[in-house]
Amino acid sequence: MDLSPFESDNSVSCRLASEIPDVCRTEDCCLGIDEAGRGPVLGPMVYGICFCPVSKKQELKDSKVADSKTLNEVERENLFQKIDESKSYIGWALQIISPNTISTSMLQRTKYNLNAISHDTAIDLVQYALDSGVQLKEVFVDTVGPADKYEDKLSKRFPGIDVTVRPKADSLFPIVSAASICAKVARDRVVKGWSFSEDMGDVEADYGSGYPSDPKTKAWMLKYLDPVFGYPQFVRFSWSTAQTLMDSKGVTVHWDDDDEDGEKGAQRQNNKSMLAYFSASAGGKDQKSTHQTHRFFTERRLKSLEAL
């Protein structure tokens, strides 16, 4: 697994893929989808697909690819080696969704939430397999949100393919388990070898699992909080853990699309809130009748300066 395409710019998302086995272009295939790193506040989320001919299912089962969550890191690495050695009939592809992409998507003006990102990524990966000529007949997916709704969505999107969405699909279907191993191995390696684009000197790499509940992760986030910038792009700013720490230990930042309390926000921006009209004295004598500034200036936010 060569991670260098992602590592050359870890602020954006990146697709990595194995060669497509010839046999997958001629025989009916099954495909599994799983993700790694959905919950952590640190690092990327990785989506993985694995596919092989339906006729090779038993062989895959015999190779004992179990749910990656029940394995430790070494076991996962070994199993990934096995998958890689079976490249004559197993193919895989990964989408590494950078933490910066997660932050900026979830915090976008028009919010793009993690479920939507997940669904779109899964669909893109299946489409990638189809575009590469893989003869897909069956797709197995570990659930994100309600299984039946997701299954419906995918079945409609890929007519002619038998889609099965199940909770814990990684422990039920070996091909999903294989996808899970690829995704988890990639995520582990990326997190371990994260190179910070920020100029932060020597960063302690002891950030634990990356889960907000991990004391090591918490300690790391306390240590590397910058009052103004908050965090390096390694951190998912959209996680409440990050938000809470920035709110309490960093300086406050206001955006024009913040959900601020109407009156407070208007006051800060020196505007009149809608509510002010109800309390204002009749006649509105509190406003000085100065001459109106021409729109040329207001549009450019130009003001004549009387005092610093």
Added chain:
Amino acid sequence: MSCNSSVTRVNVSSVGQAQRVPVHLLPCEIEHNGPAQVSQYLTATTKDCKLEKMVSFRGRGLKGQELSCPQGYTGLVLKETNKPGSDQEDRTVKVSSVFDKLTYWNLETPPNSDDTVVMAMDWPELAEAIHGPVED
């Protein structure tokens, strides 16, 4: 200041020693007045694309571009070294740094010629046309 008689002086002689610094205009209000690790965070992660620059700040995507000060103008960053005790006292500010261009950032929108700060740079030329001496 119309309500009292205090005067604010700009110590122009400090322009000569003032450093030329990169300046960023962000589309948000930061409740902070003081040093910030701009080069370590913002500059270090800025991506130069063909027509725009990209960066993220506090997890929000920004797009921006460089903008020059109007011809014949220099940008000044002013600093007040001794804060007056009351609003009756005169104030002196010195020039802490100068700039002839700045990078301005929009929240998620690509920079374009309708951006407020781009349009604001029209004013000096227009002001000159309106208020300048009439040539024969």
